[in-house]
Amino acid sequence: MVYESRKPEPYVKTTCKECLTPIEFLPSTSHKNEKVEVKCWACDKVVTYEMDASGTALKGATTSKSKTTRKRGTDESPVSTEYYDLLGIPVSATQDDIKKAYRKKAIRFHPDKNPNDPTAEDKFKKISEAYQILSDPQLRKRYNEFGEENGVKPDGGFADPEEFFKQSFGGDRFVDIIGEISIGRDMRDALETQETEGSGGSGEEDTMTAEEKAEKEAQKAKSEQERAEVRTKRVDTLAEKLINKLSLYTELPDASEASVQAFKSIVQLEAEELKSENYGVELLHAIGYTYLAKANQYLGKNVAFGLGGMFHSVKEKGYIFSETVGTLRTALDLQSCFSELQKAEEKGLPEEERQKLEEEAAAKGLQAIWRGSKLEVESVLRDVCDKVLADSTASRETRKQRAIGLRMIGTLYQKVKADSTPDIQLDKENVEPNHQ
Template identity: 35%
Template sequence: MVVDTTYYDLLGVTTDAKSIDIKKAYRKKSVKEHPDKNPDDPLATERFQAISEAYQVLSSEELRTKYDKFGKEEAMPQNGFEDAGEQFAAIFGGEAFSSYIGELTLLKNIQKTQELSEEDERAKEQEANEKANKESNASSTVEHGNNSTVQNSDVDNRGKKLTANEETVSSEPKKKGKLEEFEEQQMLDKEKSIEELSRTLSDRLSILTESSYDDACKESFDRKFEEEANMLKMESFGLDILHTIGDVYCEKANIFLKSQYLWGIGGFYHSVKAKGGLVMDTVRTVSAALDAQSTMSALEKLKENANSDEPLKDENGNVIEKPTVEELTQLEQLLMGKVLSAAWFGSKFEIMSTLRSVCDKVLEDETVDVTTRIRRAEALKRLGKVFRKAYRTKIEQEDAQVFEELVAEASKKSHKHHSSSTAKKQ
């Protein structure tokens, strides 16, 4: 018997709800109660936090058991509840894909990189000021010494000592900044992650490569990962991530397999084609980021104009109406969508980079013979095709995460805004 149903009531599920139903309910409720969707409701943040706490408890088998038996007080996470916004953002991509793509760190480290860069700049300024003060003091000492002929010899000696000290300092290895140390650690962590992901992928492929490798085994392999894809596709951006994984797997498998035949000409062609795709991915990522930055600048300017006591004028000096609260709210929602769109493109770029490194490690593994590597490539291609074919039904699409809805909404508004602007210019 469940002693408290508050968390179940918050999510609108029964006490015997399955974990997948709890996740779906959380998604729907979090979309409905997200503060950005309810800018005029002062209680929206409070409800959003309550929904987040309910999900954090009910999504954990251990905490849910404690909650059912003893209630809220005994079901607190060991380190306390996560902030609702952080919990919400953590679903981006979901942990379900971690064994395929590892931890996404690109976006997470942007702020950390900025903070460390600023710290290093302050440290450099402080060091420069201290050096300037030392040089100033040394200069004063030398000038004072020049006033006495008796002290000339001592001044020369001090000058020599000063020069010797400067040479000693310059010969010492340059101290690393915090940002440089952080970036080196990130590289080491990435290498370790790729090593682990490579072992995991090899194990997945071995289900087929180390079997009797007949048609029945191949069909069984496909069915196994079709079932897995059906679970993964419902994660936030799950379908996009599945298709991205599928594309990279097929791309890398084709390059390897073609390189084994026709003197590698086919593999070279696919490799060049893949590099062309990488350039386009880079362009899309940068474009999305610039689009979000442009919208952010426009929003800041509008807010500044709205809060200014001075009348707002157009290019010709005519007084025009200031932006309304509704217009600012609409632009804020548009900005959120564009920021999420940029975040997705950045995450996708990181995912593809990681996957390519992992595939290379698996397919170029010289500890196994060529026949095994060819089988690995063939199995990788099969797995890629399975993930490529994954799709959502209409009902499943309606359960898609808020991030996808906001990005789609932002894309539509951006397109309409662009069309409207073009029409006005014409």
């Protein structure tokens, strides 16, 4: 068999700014220092690129020739603009612009949202790499000067994209208080359940043999047991750390106002540091609410024949039910929003309308991720507080003092205020409920 060949042409390789799919096109040398429109073979969107002085390469693109002949880039004119293009931002973008663009792209191209796209994981990874470089001023400067192909990367290499995405909502500094959270787990489970029911999942189960059903149930039970074991370990670890923190109050040498104020000052300093993390204020409010609710519930047991504790217990159950329903609704609302966006892209809506839908999807995605995470955090912390306040190894007086200290921490956490308005506003009722 004889294969046909073609004449070598100087095709320009790049990435579609819309769907992040690798593309290449053959430009005309007449387009020197001009903008050209290119239609993506994958998504059919028309995107604009700017050619260089030779008309055979993109401005800011690193080529094999430019590695040896191009001068060092600058912040205003980087050697490569690939990372900027991946996030859909100009080279002059601020850190806030970069953060907003990353969250928007990460949610849109997350593998969970694109199960039928085999390239989704690679796109998600590339977006994460772009953000890790551009969000670090020093790495961004090096990238602007030398480009991606010259070994610009964070110390220790790039972080796992999924783990890095999680770090964008809380960070490591909260781990000693809330443990390792699974961002969006409740949202993802709700979406998967809805999709299964909608695609006739029950009908598929009817065709399974008894052995297959038994194996499926056994695997499900095993997974649930593993999750339960992980959760138990997490609660035990966090309870021990919380007891150590509360010992700063319960083991005070005296109960003077000065000693109590010293404890409050320590908590206040910690809160001021934590609030600077992504979603730090929102997390502190959620933690504070749980601490305060559990402390009031414990202390109320010894007031008016225990009616105080009963009141706070009923209030807690109502709050949990409301938050659970709200989280599921938010997840399903996000699913609907993504469906609308997909239909709009198929219809080829104008750029302005499509952009508006993307912004809406990004905002709803962040809200769903937050609500799912908040639900999980509060659930775990309720168990942590119960373990701390029901500790049989501690005296009754010590447990009472722990509850008082817990109430102080919760009150201080809830009073924390952001230094500036967050870049994407969440529903106030989901972030700052009135718990007083």
